[in-house]
Amino acid sequence: MRADARRNRELIVTTAADLFVERGPEVSMEEIARAAGVGVGTLYRHFPDRRALVEAISVDALQRLLDYGRAVSEQDVSGWEALRLIVRRCTELPLALATSVTGGSALPGRAELPGLVQAVNAELEWAAARAQREGTLRRDIPAREVIALISVAVCRPGARIDDPLVRVVFDGLRATGA
Amino acid sequence: MRADARRNRELIVTTAADLFVERGPEVSMEEIARAAGVGVGTLYRHFPDRRALVEAISVDALQRLLDYGRAVSEQDVSGWEALRLIVRRCTELPLALATSVTGGSALPGRAELPGLVQAVNAELEWAAARAQREGTLRRDIPAREVIALISVAVCRPGARIDDPLVRVVFDGLRATGA
Amino acid sequence: MRADARRNRELIVTTAADLFVERGPEVSMEEIARAAGVGVGTLYRHFPDRRALVEAISVDALQRLLDYGRAVSEQDVSGWEALRLIVRRCTELPLALATSVTGGSALPGRAELPGLVQAVNAELEWAAARAQREGTLRRDIPAREVIALISVAVCRPGARIDDPLVRVVFDGLRATGA
Amino acid sequence: MRADARRNRELIVTTAADLFVERGPEVSMEEIARAAGVGVGTLYRHFPDRRALVEAISVDALQRLLDYGRAVSEQDVSGWEALRLIVRRCTELPLALATSVTGGSALPGRAELPGLVQAVNAELEWAAARAQREGTLRRDIPAREVIALISVAVCRPGARIDDPLVRVVFDGLRATGA
DNA sequence: CATGAATGAGTCTTCATTCAT
DNA sequence: CATGAATGAAGACTCATTCAT
Numbered sequence: 241m242r243a244d245a246r247r248n249r250e251l252i253v254t255t256a257a258d259l260f261v262e263r264g265p266e267v268s269m270e271e272i273a274r275a276a277g278v279g280v281g282t283l284y285r286h287f288p289d290r291r292a293l294v295e296a297i298s299v300d301a302l303q304r305l306l307d308y309g310r311a312v313s314e315q316d317v318s319g320w321e322a323l324r325l326i327v328r329r330c331t332e333l334p335l336a337l338a339t340s341v342t343g344g345s346a347l348p349g350r351a352e353l354p355g356l357v358q359a360v361n362a363e364l365e366w367a368a369a370r371a372q373r374e375g376t377l378r379r380d381i382p383a384r385e386v387i388a389l390i391s392v393a394v395c396r397p398g399a400r401i402d403d404p405l406v407r408v409v410f411d412g413l414r415a416t417g418a
Numbered sequence: 419m420r421a422d423a424r425r426n427r428e429l430i431v432t433t434a435a436d437l438f439v440e441r442g443p444e445v446s447m448e449e450i451a452r453a454a455g456v457g458v459g460t461l462y463r464h465f466p467d468r469r470a471l472v473e474a475i476s477v478d479a480l481q482r483l484l485d486y487g488r489a490v491s492e493q494d495v496s497g498w499e500a501l502r503l504i505v506r507r508c509t510e511l512p513l514a515l516a517t518s519v520t521g522g523s524a525l526p527g528r529a530e531l532p533g534l535v536q537a538v539n540a541e542l543e544w545a546a547a548r549a550q551r552e553g554t555l556r557r558d559i560p561a562r563e564v565i566a567l568i569s570v571a572v573c574r575p576g577a578r579i580d581d582p583l584v585r586v587v588f589d590g591l592r593a594t595g596a
Numbered sequence: 597m598r599a600d601a602r603r604n605r606e607l608i609v610t611t612a613a614d615l616f617v618e619r620g621p622e623v624s625m626e627e628i629a630r631a632a633g634v635g636v637g638t639l640y641r642h643f644p645d646r647r648a649l650v651e652a653i654s655v656d657a658l659q660r661l662l663d664y665g666r667a668v669s670e671q672d673v674s675g676w677e678a679l680r681l682i683v684r685r686c687t688e689l690p691l692a693l694a695t696s697v698t699g700g701s702a703l704p705g706r707a708e709l710p711g712l713v714q715a716v717n718a719e720l721e722w723a724a725a726r727a728q729r730e731g732t733l734r735r736d737i738p739a740r741e742v743i744a745l746i747s748v749a750v751c752r753p754g755a756r757i758d759d760p761l762v763r764v765v766f767d768g769l770r771a772t773g774a
Numbered sequence: 775m776r777a778d779a780r781r782n783r784e785l786i787v788t789t790a791a792d793l794f795v796e797r798g799p800e801v802s803m804e805e806i807a808r809a810a811g812v813g814v815g816t817l818y819r820h821f822p823d824r825r826a827l828v829e830a831i832s833v834d835a836l837q838r839l840l841d842y843g844r845a846v847s848e849q850d851v852s853g854w855e856a857l858r859l860i861v862r863r864c865t866e867l868p869l870a871l872a873t874s875v876t877g878g879s880a881l882p883g884r885a886e887l888p889g890l891v892q893a894v895n896a897e898l899e900w901a902a903a904r905a906q907r908e909g910t911l912r913r914d915i916p917a918r919e920v921i922a923l924i925s926v927a928v929c930r931p932g933a934r935i936d937d938p939l940v941r942v943v944f945d946g947l948r949a950t951g952a
Numbered sequence: 953c954a955t956g957a958a959t960g961a962g963t964c965t966t967c968a969t970t971c972a973t
Numbered sequence: 974c975a976t977g978a979a980t981g982a983a984g985a986c987t988c989a990t991t992c993a994t
Binding site: 625637 | 988989990992
């Protein structure tokens with residue numbers, strides 16, 4: 241893929257993500273193209289249809305999250321702190337969108353999405369398991385459920401790391417002895 | 419209002435609420451009408467446009483919730499229990515929808531909505547305040563914030579009273595001494 | 597026909613005529629009914645469909661014009677003056693409407709309209725012919741054409757007897773010697 | 775603007791004008807598109823809504839009239855003859871439509887219409903003033919009113935240069951000495 | 953017999969997608 | 974290869990007309 245084509249692709253994905261966040265899920269393809277400074281034709285050259293674009297946004301966001309998560313894991317931070325860091329990053333990415341897409345059925349032949357979701361979850365579960373071993377995270381909820389829970393709390397449009405909801409969720413997850 | 423008209427109106431509101439919950443916010447008016455067994459014209463006679471219909475659904479749900487909340491308050495239950503009961507009822511009503519509407523600007527001249535939201539909130543705050551006095555609910559979060567928090571947790575599409583999220587929220591709200 | 601029914605009918609016809617003049621030809625049947633203070637059902641009881649109503653307005657207006665024209669003819673006024681009087685009356689009646697209807701095809705089985713148009717024309721032609729004999733109206737245009745001309749000048753929406761157009765038409769029709 | 779787009783635009787404007795003249799102001803957009811041999815989408819790409827289309831027709835007609843009027847003025851014809859020529863051209867253009875539009879309020883930001891009307895009127899007034907100086911047009915009516923008058927006579931649906939109405943108007947405007 | 957609720961065909965308009973330039 | 978014009982299916986909404994109350 242040529243350098244300019246790659247740049248266009250990037251540009252479209254990030255522009256579209258921003259537009260979806262700012263103006264809801266009904267932005268038109270035309271508008272996305274205009275905001276990205278390209279013609280619709282170009283948009284469709286990169287993404288055969290709307291779903292492909294939305295999926296690309298998700299893949300992009302999940303990829304960034306995964307990169308970040310792995311970087312964090314290589315750092316020397318506690319499991320609990322890792323969870324918090326990753327969750328903060330979640331709120332900075334268009335993951336509400338990603339989630340709504342994940343909820344739907346993935347396009348056949350485009351299997352990146354489930355794999356990425358899997359990988360991100362693995363990263364989070366590992367952090368959660370560590371935190372449980374460290375005694376900071378409740379042990380009566382399986383790590384898998386902890387993650388599901390955090391996902392719900394964080395993958396809402398407009399979620400922020402210091403939302404009352406997110407704060408209380410972390411309080412609720414804190415091991416009672418801690 | 420004639421008896422058959424009232425019946426149709428009810429029918430439309432409940433059918434539409436169900437459809438919105440099942441199939442998302444983009445169901446077409448035509449489809450709603452068909453599901454309710456009436457013509458589009460009838461739909462539009464009762465609700466001048468889509469927004470009016472959605473608003474009516476919210477008003478209806480909030481009204482039911484308020485009725486229930488007041489009935490609960492007259493019962494001899496603890497504040498904590500009242501909270502749980504009201505919250506359970508929330509999950510049975512299309513309040514995710516209601517909330518998304520409340521977020522938008524109310525239609526001019528149709529001031530029921532803010533009033534209802536107010537009234538429901540008052541009911542919930544009263545239960546929360548009682549629970550704080552009873553020593554079962556954390557006192558370091560103002561009752562008002564507790565409600566905001568619960569609203570966020572409960573007014574998601576598909577929320578259930580025994581969701582992990584809702585369970586953890588309640589755990590997080592429990593007074594540490596309790 | 598009962599007295600109240602006749603009164604309703606009258607009411608509807610005049611109300612509708614006013615509305616058509618004020619707000620153009622697209623007023624809805626519902627609105628006409630509301631303005632007349634009756635239900636749509638009543639409106640439809642009197643007029644099987646929209647065309648019938650519009651036709652009734654025309655018949656009504658032409659009938660009034662004919663009555664007036666005959667009254668004028670029985671008076672002792674000159675042909676020229678008669679023309680002016682009748683024309684003034686035209687501008688007070690919703691004849692622009694009437695004309696647009698006449699232009700269309702009359703409803704089968706409702707032959708009043710052509711007859712009335714005929715009768716009114718006859719009255720006008722007679723006045724014109726008298727004016728020609730009196731030497732006040734140009735003789736080089738057949739009376740029939742004079743009438744056609746006046747009709748065009750007068751049966752416009754918003755026509756008034758002292759419009760520049762109408763004034764010049766009368767000037768142009770004046771016998772040069774007069 | 776691409777060549778094919780311009781061609782389509784032209785095609786739509788003229789087709790629509792014809793249809794409006796032939797079948798009245800209620801022709802559907804669908805029908806206009808079909809008659810022009812394009813899809814509705816194309817129609818709407820060129821004209822964001824019905825009003826814009828009607829306005830474009832008017833602008834188009836007035837522009838042609840203005841071009842013609844200026845060409846006539848550069849010819850060596852008398853004021854009276856210029857008036858007649860311009861008026862004949864009026865009857866060949868969909869100016870009845872144009873006029874009905876002019877009557878309504880112009881779209882904000884689309885100020886061509888008032889300007890064009892102004893320009894055409896200026897052209898006509900200049901011809902009228904010349905005719906008055908030449909002694910062929912009555913001097914007791916201000917040129918401006920003469921134009922208003924001619925406009926009324928000519929901007930009717932179906933007006934023709936040799937209508938009795940138009941003929942008599944010109945007769946009525948002729949200076950009595952001429 | 954009046955009323956106004958119900959009906960549904962028809963209108964305007966939008967937008968994902970295709971295709972000529 | 975980018976562009977943006979063309980397409981038409983689909984949705985929101987209106988209104989003449991019918992029919993239950």
